Amino acid sequence: MPNSEPVRLGRKRPLPSCPNPLFLKWLTELRDEAKEKGLKTQYTYQKAINSLNKYPLPLRNAKEAKILQNFGDGICKILDEKLQRHYRENGEAPIQSLTSRAPPPGGADNNSSAPSKKTNATEEPTKPKRGGGRKKNREYVPQQRSGGYAVLLTLFRESQIPGGKGYMFKMELQSEAQLLCDKSFTVPDLGSKYTAWSSVSTLIQKNLVIKSHNPARYSLTEEGLSLAARLQSVEQGTRVASEFHSEEAEEEEAVGEAVVDLTVSDEDDDEKEEGRTDPTERLTCATKTGSGVEERSPAGKSQASQAASKKLNGGCLQPGTYEIILCVDFIETTGGSHHCKQELVKELQRNGVNFDVRKLSVGDFLWVAREKLVPVPGQLRAPVGRELVLDYIIERKRMDDLCGSIIDGRFREQKFRIKRCGLRRPIYLVEEHGKAASHLSLPEATLQQAIVNTQVVDGFFVKRVQDVRESAAYLTVMTRYLTKLYQNKTLICRSRELEGDAEAEKGEGGTPFCSLMSFAEFNHGAMKNKCQTVREVFARQLMQISGLSGDKAAAILEHYSTPQSLMTTYEQCASEAEKEKLLSTIRYGKLKRNVGPVLSRTVYQLYCTEGALS
Incomplete structure (x- = not known):
């Protein structure tokens, strides 16, 4: 038998080039921009790109594109604006002859053929799903002074405190991390609904931070601890370099001066000292005497003062301020x-x-x-x-x-x-x-x-x-x-x-x-209508019973935190009398009195009686 030629897979004939390259280029840019911002409009632009690639005729303006599927008034208006801007900059040149000017959306060079352009434009959104790109394997490192960067560094410094609790609550973490972030953790920027705290969900998804308990506690995983340690070393290197340059400048300015006014450079010295000292090692806020000279805390300070000063969330308020x-x-x-x-x-x-x-x-x-x-001069508010x-x-x-x-x-x-x-x-x-x-x-x-x-x-x-x-x-x-x-x-x-x-x-x-x-x-x-836990709703249910006060409800919650735990205990009781007296011996309040059999029977009837209560 004669040797057969190897079988060629794929298309025998290349796809025709898109007759509307400028529209394709602009839609691809809009899709990529929406993708970077995480907007769902990227899928709308992708559908419009697919429809445009299937259309074999040239379009003179965006209004003609309304006959295509997924081209609405919004997309057509955007394309018309871009087309008018293009005419003002390049004249009335036919837009169909500018195929070489449209850069391929996939990142190839400008000499690539039109078929490759179409493939890139239609397949780019699905690349991350197939796991073939290099972005998936790249390690996540938050940008300096960003929300994720500040959270990782703050949790790392908390973990390095000897005898520390190893976690932080939300408000505590936000206040400490705000010093390391340029964006607010509580107030979104103008025109945006996201704050620096939004990056915490990314850290949790990347397995860098763990959220547990209620109220929520945030701590670092092993991967997060390793990454935060590297960020801390970079932060210290940057700080040391900036201090070195600032100290050199100060030494040059101080040459030939025999007297130094301490009150003038008091704030600068304070900032430099804060930069040299790790926040976990600061024991107290700096205090000032009547002359304005800063005094440092003595070495033999009490443990109570050290513990209190470690709770400085956003600093302290000195007398008179x-x-x-x-x-x-x-x-x-x-x-x-x-x-x-x-x-x-x-x-x-x-x-x-x-x-x-x-x-x-x-x-x-x-x-x-x-x-x-x-008030700052020249500032409105x-x-x-x-x-x-x-x-x-x-x-x-x-x-x-x-x-x-x-x-x-x-x-x-x-x-x-x-x-x-x-x-x-x-x-x-x-x-x-x-x-x-x-x-x-x-x-x-x-x-x-x-x-x-x-x-x-x-x-x-x-x-x-x-x-x-x-x-x-x-x-x-x-x-x-x-x-x-x-x-x-x-x-x-x-x-x-x-x-x-x-x-x-x-x-x-x-x-x-x-x-x-x-x-x-x-x-x-203290908000009344905030999102409540099962424990809080259970407490409100119990307090609706006549004679069951807040102290009694709190005492019951110490033994049975949810209705399910109470119902499970009822099922384990041997008789009806035992169920009715289950809560009677629970002690409440300062005097440690019993809840009593009457309230215990009422709670049992409320949760275990089928049908309407008589």
Whole structure:
């Protein structure tokens, strides 16, 4: 048999070139641009490219392309604009004769043939799926000063602290990482919905960061630890080089000067010292004496001071650098009895109280320590200072409002949320209004008993006043008292998930300090309609039962955190009597009393009775 010729696979005849190369080029650029930004419009452009490649006739303008599939008004308008710009720059040359000017979308050189152009234009989006490109095998390294870069470095430095916890909470991580990132972790750029925190999902997908527990805890994997260590070495090398050049310049300027003014270069020295020292080794904030010369912390500093200073999330507020401001919930100034609410505002203004009306997620009044910042010349808006929430929060109630809140269930729910908001000094401000309580739906004795229970059982400080004017007077006195109380204290920002300092401790030079939450974290954490866990929903369900208070619900949750765990325990009981008494011996509150058989039976009937309850 004669030797047969080898079989050739593939097309015997090359595909014809696209008769509309400029339109193909522009659509390919639009698709690639949308792909880089992660937009879904890349698939729309790809469908238009496929339709254009199948069309064998030349198009004189984009309006004629409307007859093709996947060419809508939006795409045609974009192509028309590009075509008019092309005519202005190159004249009225026929667009079909510019095949050589259209660069291939696949990255080949300009001398490649038209068939290869078509193949690249239609197949490029599917290359990553087939795993043949080099991008898939390339290691992910975040760009310097980006969100992922800042998160990796911050978690790495936290892991290097001797005896550290090895993880960070979200608010804590955002505040620490913000110092290493040019983009905000909380506020998106203009025209975008993404922040620097959006890069954390990429780090989790790349198996560099682990997210666990609730509230979420973030820590590094082995791969993330290795990558972060390399980023840290590069960061230190860059820092050392910049310091070396800055020190050389300072030495040249200091030649021939016999006297050095320490107050002039105080800020620069502080910045250089921060650059030389790893953030995990900084023990305290720098303090300044009356002469303006910086003093460093002594070597024999107490462990309590070291622990407190390691909680510096975004720095601290030194005495004299902040002011105490009363925050008033906007509901207290609008709606309802408008005259009485405006009278409160007028009384505060008349008393010279520095207050701010804003939306509070819980409570009616609280106080913040706001950083004092000088407006920048030439800048439209004044810079916004940091705000730390003091440990005092007030819930204001008129007798008629107290009556209504007891009837509709808001009374217990509001107290429960205030006790869990993270502030340690809750205050209940009750406006009695003389004999007005005698005309309400509930007996006055019931209302008075509710007020006493709030003070004795729930641990609130109850302040009784007669009217709005006395309420404004009490708020004025409290504002001035807190201003004096905190005027000599160094305030340290802490995360809500971390244990704060219950009492102010002594820092450097005998200056007391205390740790407080930021206002943004407090208000977000106290939101009523935020995304809730199963445990939180279970607690709300239990508190709907008559007689089951927040303390009792919290005690039950310590033993059974979800309805499933409670139902599983019910199934393991041997008899109905044992099921009914399952929760009766659980102890709650400060006095460690039992929940009791009545409530235990009620909970059992609620979750285990089929059909309607009798």
